[in-house]
Amino acid sequence: MSKYDIIVLGSGPGGYVAAIRASQLGFKTAIIEKESLGGICLNWGCIPTKALLKSAQVFEYLKHAEDYGLKVKDAEHDFDAVVKRSRGVADGMSNGVKFLMKKNKIDVIEGYGTIKTGKKVDVDGTEYSADHIIIATGARSRELPSLPQDGKKVIGYRQAMNLDKQPKKLIVVGSGAIGVEFAYFYNSMGTEVTIVEYLDKIVPVEDNEVSKQLERSFKKSGIKIMTSAEVTSVDTSGKGVKATVKTKKGEEILEADIVLSAVGIKSNIENIGLENVGIAVDRDKILVNDYYQTNIPGYYAIGDVTPGQALAHVASAEAILCVEKIAGQHVEALDYGNIPGCTYCTPEIASVGLTEEQAKAQGLDVKIGKFPFSASGKASAGGNKEGFVKVIFDAKYGEWLGCHMIGAGVTDMIAEAVLGRKLETTGHEVLKAVHPHPTMSEAVMEAVAAAYDEVIHL
Numbered sequence: 001m002s003k004y005d006i007i008v009l010g011s012g013p014g015g016y017v018a019a020i021r022a023s024q025l026g027f028k029t030a031i032i033e034k035e036s037l038g039g040i041c042l043n044w045g046c047i048p049t050k051a052l053l054k055s056a057q058v059f060e061y062l063k064h065a066e067d068y069g070l071k072v073k074d075a076e077h078d079f080d081a082v083v084k085r086s087r088g089v090a091d092g093m094s095n096g097v098k099f100l101m102k103k104n105k106i107d108v109i110e111g112y113g114t115i116k117t118g119k120k121v122d123v124d125g126t127e128y129s130a131d132h133i134i135i136a137t138g139a140r141s142r143e144l145p146s147l148p149q150d151g152k153k154v155i156g157y158r159q160a161m162n163l164d165k166q167p168k169k170l171i172v173v174g175s176g177a178i179g180v181e182f183a184y185f186y187n188s189m190g191t192e193v194t195i196v197e198y199l200d201k202i203v204p205v206e207d208n209e210v211s212k213q214l215e216r217s218f219k220k221s222g223i224k225i226m227t228s229a230e231v232t233s234v235d236t237s238g239k240g241v242k243a244t245v246k247t248k249k250g251e252e253i254l255e256a257d258i259v260l261s262a263v264g265i266k267s268n269i270e271n272i273g274l275e276n277v278g279i280a281v282d283r284d285k286i287l288v289n290d291y292y293q294t295n296i297p298g299y300y301a302i303g304d305v306t307p308g309q310a311l312a313h314v315a316s317a318e319a320i321l322c323v324e325k326i327a328g329q330h331v332e333a334l335d336y337g338n339i340p341g342c343t344y345c346t347p348e349i350a351s352v353g354l355t356e357e358q359a360k361a362q363g364l365d366v367k368i369g370k371f372p373f374s375a376s377g378k379a380s381a382g383g384n385k386e387g388f389v390k391v392i393f394d395a396k397y398g399e400w401l402g403c404h405m406i407g408a409g410v411t412d413m414i415a416e417a418v419l420g421r422k423l424e425t426t427g428h429e430v431l432k433a434v435h436p437h438p439t440m441s442e443a444v445m446e447a448v449a450a451a452y453d454e455v456i457h458l
């Protein structure tokens with residue numbers, strides 16, 4: 001039986017990052033994967049969706065070339081080629097992980113892993129053992145009883161990024177990041193899109209003003225939005241799909257070619273041997289402490305299979321922390337209150353920390369500043385005047401409680417707020433940190449200035 005210091009089960013951004021950090025720290029490491037290296041993120045999540053969205057954004061620019069003084073005759077898209085490009089980008093990233101495994105001398109074991117007592121893992125009949133086993137089996141699309149997925153007319157995110165024919169009409173159920181990203185993509189490609197959201201606003205975890213701005217922008221681009229609405233059943237017996245939607249006003253039947261169920265994820269905790277070992281779970285999550293140790297010594301869990309935000313950067317941060325703790329390093333527990341969340345439709349959304357509503361609900365006395373991109377030189381030059389940056393500070397102590405952005409490129413700007421909050425910066429320090437001109441990032445400095453009544457360009 002092959003013996004390792006660390007075996008990682010699953011090779012997503014949790015698993016493969018854990019394996020690399022383990023190897024860097026001198027552990028003999030193996031990683032087990034049943035599908036493609038890189039997990040959901042690289043193969044069916046973050047990366048292929050961003051490739052699709054890029055095609056949509058380029059197409060939008062071409063359609064609006066005249067706004068830039070350019071003439072493009074009859075811009076057209078080739079749906080197959082767009083999907084093919086996305087798959088190619090994903091394959092390239094997965095190969096990149098393969099290279100990293102080799103470079104770091106990590107053994108890749110292909111197959112289905114089941115954990116066993118005695119710190120062993122069975123992979124399709126062959127046993128491997130280790131001093132430490134890290135479970136990083138991730139998650140899959142959640143199914144609602146009212147919306148059973150058949151993979152053809154009622155689909156999850158995997159099929160949504162790999163359809164062989166573009167639907168004419170699409171219903172997107174759920175308006176979290178995944179739902180709105182697909183809504184934007186298909187709408188840009190010319191599909192008639194309707195979003196059905198159970199709660200009373202789209203992108204429900206975001207600050208109210210951000211949700212409202214996205215709703216305005218989506219409606220302007222032709223996306224239909226139904227909030228406080230629920231798909232109670234679907235009828236797939238005919239040519240397309242008929243979805244019964246319950247709204248405050250009563251029931252409505254929507255017809256479409258395809259319904260995309262984007263109502264969240266379900267962790268992969270089944271059939272991986274948790275019961276054999278006695279590892280504690282709560283609903284569909286493996287319970288862990290601050291260092292990702294489960295209740296059974298020698299077994300750890302990270303990423304989407306544990307509680308906490310289901311995001312790639314969270315999985316990777318947990319991976320590094322988990323392995324460094326195994327190595328005996330002094331590690332600081334992850335601050336789940338300072339995790340940025342990004343949504344890559346147009347306009348993009350990026351946020352970290354408390355929303356205005358959350359801060360007020362906590363009884364905090366706040367100072368709020370907002371700077372619209374319509375007042376930004378770079379945004380005007382780029383033709384991207386939609387959106388704003390909003391910052392929230394604690395009025396008494398100056399703590400940067402939250403930052404919420406919507407607009408072009410904001411997903412690349414939010415790191416400033418994450419770092420500022422990590423370093424416990426105050427508003428005045430941000431204000432006095434000179435931002436380059438002309439950039440979209442000036443809007444952060446100006447929003448902070450607005451919070452302290454020092455804004456220049458408003």
Ligand SMILES: Cc1cc2nc3c(=O)[nH]c(=O)nc-3n(C[C@H](O)[C@H](O)[C@H](O)COP(=O)(O)OP(=O)(O)OC[C@H]3O[C@@H](n4cnc5c(N)ncnc54)[C@H](O)[C@@H]3O)c2cc1C
Nearest residue numbers: 010012014034039040041045046113138303304310311312
């Ligand atoms: C459409 C979509 C878009 C997304 N976009 C973003 C984004 O822009 N930014 C972001 O931060 N996050 C995004 N996410 C979320 C992100 O993909 C996940 O949070 C991340 O992949 C979780 O990483 P993980 O390592 O926990 O698990 P995963 O990436 O799910 O990887 C788990 C791996 O384990 C393997 N596995 C499972 N069971 C076994 C077994 N028994 N034996 C062997 N192998 C096994 C699986 O095959 C898989 O490869 C997106 C998700 C989706 C679905």
